[in-house]
Amino acid sequence: MLNLHDIMETVNMIQQENLDIRTVTMGISLLDCSDSDINHACDKIYDKICRKAGNLVKIGCDIENEYGIPIINKRISVTPIAMIAASSGGDPVLYAKALQRAADTTGVNFIGGYSALVHKGFSSGDEALIKSIPEALNVTSNICSSVNIGSTKSGINMDAVALMGKVIREAALLTADRNCIGPAKLVVFCNAPEDNPFMAGAFHGVGEPDCVVHVGVSGPGVVQSALKKCPQSDFGAIAETIKRTAFKITRMGQLVGSEASRRLGVPFGIVDLSLAPTPAVGDSVARILEEMGLEQCGIHGTTAALALLNDAVKKGGVMACNSVGGLSGAFIPVSEDAGMIEAAREGTLSIQKLEAMTAVCSVGLDMVVIPGETPAEVISAIIADEAAIGMVNSKTTAVRVIPAIGKTKGQELDFGGLLGSGPIMDINLSKSPKKFIDRGGRIPAPMQSLKN
Amino acid sequence: MKTVISVIGKDTVGIISKVSAVCAKYNANIVDITQSVLQDVFVMVMLTDISSINCPYHEYAEDFKALGNELGVDIRVMHEDVFNSMHRI
Structure with missing residues (x-):
């Protein structure tokens, strides 16, 4: 017989501490959907996604009911659309519309992959796709976009960095009547992982199989509750x-992933061992850091606490599943984390501290709301700084900032749902980085790239 | 396939009998049962074999949920593998 204590622990994790499987994401290759006629290519994409993922939502719900574990999101990631657009030419927004139709038919809540990989330069299709991102995010509601502008191996494509500053601003302007939701679905990466199941940055890398299932776990509340039980313990x-907690959480991911893979008849890819917060009470990464002894997230000591958390989550999770991948670590999306929202409102958490935290967490500046008047070159400079941290430290970094058009410091943007709400953070606009950003070209790869 | 039925809530007369009655109604065999009352909170765990139940799984699970609402306790039905994978290497 199973141990009563163990059973109650698991039931408590789900019932009281918000343990859930954050996402089951099916990665689908669209390389065989390329066509010189853009309309044919769109039809092939719609057909392939519906064929492969037609049962995804139903099977996800079946597993949820049978196992009693909430599976919050069922999603799809696809081959970066810039690669498909390269064959056909034409207006890339048609692809976004085809993906939206597929999202509506399959019932998934997001499809990620309206993406381009331009870390070393633009190839045919890349620039057109990037320039179309604001419009694509404006005319669709369930499509996510990402652009990889740098890597440890190739350096940082500063032309793309300059362009992305403008794209983010334009995406915010076009969706200003909808709380500037456009840039909340757009991530700029350095060292983007090809098997990430989390939105908005998910896409299906070219080295991946034709179709694969990834799982992203969550559970900041469970870690916080576990730490509550050891108020006097030392860091060891x-x-x-x-x-220990991460191990248990990850076992859930492994179980759900194997079962989803078996029922869908698709290979199991990876488990992404991430602590992904939500705005709900008791589902916050900031609260874990505070549980360690910081009076509030954002004060001195926060970076060290986050480094310990990020590392321990990986160490615990890695033995619990067959294959680890994606972003794996602790996320720090400001507007999606009750503790971070509070710290940002009170001014304890600044964008400078967040930047330092991104050097030791799993992603980067995530869901940070900035003043509406922030010029494109300042957004580009923020991206360049983040990309530099990722490039030099051989880690993924990302930027998802939302210019709150028509609003300024002290006000808030409310997206609702999982995206939460965020106070507008203070950005240093007193001096301009325009001349630096306008130089263009590429920042060469660092010494760390020369490992062969 | 085996499921773990967990019941948590205020102790009242007849909880075990009512849960067992639902098991019998759907032909689910009770393999093991353990219970305890901790500071007035009733905790019961029942392991059931549902390989020969006479209805679709979701009906079985939903009936327990409804019973929980009726008795004012939290009743959950979960696959045994959830606990095996989380607590055993």
């Missing part, structure tokens, strides 16, 4: 507690 004991 804290790390051990986080590792």
